[in-house]
Amino acid sequence: MASIVDINGEIALDVKDFDFTYASAEEASIKKVSMPIAKNSITALIGPSGCGKTTLLRSFNRMHDLYPGNKYDGEVMFKGRNILSAKEDLINLRIQIGMIFQKPTAFPMSIFDNVAYGMRLQGIKNKTELQDRVEKALKDAAIFKEVKDRLKHDANGLSGGQQQRLCIARAIAVEPEVLLFDEPTSALDPISTAGIEELVVSLKDRVSIVIVTHNMQQAARVSDYTGFMYLGELIELGKTEELFVTPREKLTQDYITGKFG
Numbered sequence: 181m182a183s184i185v186d187i188n189g190e191i192a193l194d195v196k197d198f199d200f201t202y203a204s205a206e207e208a209s210i211k212k213v214s215m216p217i218a219k220n221s222i223t224a225l226i227g228p229s230g231c232g233k234t235t236l237l238r239s240f241n242r243m244h245d246l247y248p249g250n251k252y253d254g255e256v257m258f259k260g261r262n263i264l265s266a267k268e269d270l271i272n273l274r275i276q277i278g279m280i281f282q283k284p285t286a287f288p289m290s291i292f293d294n295v296a297y298g299m300r301l302q303g304i305k306n307k308t309e310l311q312d313r314v315e316k317a318l319k320d321a322a323i324f325k326e327v328k329d330r331l332k333h334d335a336n337g338l339s340g341g342q343q344q345r346l347c348i349a350r351a352i353a354v355e356p357e358v359l360l361f362d363e364p365t366s367a368l369d370p371i372s373t374a375g376i377e378e379l380v381v382s383l384k385d386r387v388s389i390v391i392v393t394h395n396m397q398q399a400a401r402v403s404d405y406t407g408f409m410y411l412g413e414l415i416e417l418g419k420t421e422e423l424f425v426t427p428r429e430k431l432t433q434d435y436i437t438g439k440f441g
């Protein structure tokens with residue numbers, strides 16, 4: 181049984197007895213994971229390569245449905261419903277639960293159109309509203325000053341760190357409830373990384389965040405809660421400062437003290 185800390189406050193996502201099996205795999209990559217994801221907090225997922233961090237994260241907005249034959253079991257409760265249900269509207273789900281990838285994924289279009297993309301999908305056509313919300317999202321993602329004079333330019337002309345902030349602007353422009361970050365700084369230099377970490381922390385007033393990271397220092401710097409995974413299982417979910425200083429499980433202790441990696 182995993183050791184799970186009590187969450188003080190509301191829960192954004194409640195994962196219950198969750199299994200995930202890839203179409204081509206014989207056994208589940210995620211096994212019986214149960215964990216609460218706290219609202220307006222940052223939850224980091226850590227663990228050795230291949231332990232299932234990305235697989236679990238991508239389950240939270242059903243990214244695995246992009247490929248046929250993958251199988252979910254159990255429940256992921258979000259706003260009173262199980263999002264693993266066959267009835268779930270996946271476009272709407274991915275607006276409410278957005279994702280930021282490891283490699284910045286600016287679309288091949290202008291900076292403005294990148295940020296307006298999701299709002300247009302939501303049916304917003306009014307030009308003034310689009311302009312106002314694009315500007316606000318760019319400001320909130322701490323990139324407005326750098327791009328305000330070239331909103332019509334191709335987004336691919338931006339640096340990696342700028343593109344990642346643009347992706348964050350695009351995700352927050354549709355006012356999601358949850359944001360999933362999959363190693364968002366692993367392709368960035370230390371200065372851009374620090375900028376993204378600061379930005380992620382600044383967003384938690386309005387969204388609930390789950391972040392997968394290889395970097396334990398990053399988890400310690402930004403997160404409120406940390407989950408340690410091993411071989412597809414969640415071993416421990418704790419308050420970050422407690423998990424790193426006084427882990428409850430021996431496996432967690434061995435991992436954070438570098439006994440295996």
Ligand SMILES: Nc1ncnc2c1ncn2[C@@H]1O[C@H](COP(=O)(O)OP(=O)(O)OP(=O)(O)O)[C@@H](O)[C@H]1O
Pocket residue numbers: 202203204205209227228229230231232233234235236394
């Ligand atoms: N598309 C796939 N098809 C089959 N198995 C997969 C697929 N993607 C991942 N896996 C397997 O699922 C398990 C979990 O992988 P996952 O990428 O989620 O781990 P991770 O903890 O995010 O690793 P890393 O830190 O290296 O990114 C691994 O055993 C991996 O080999």
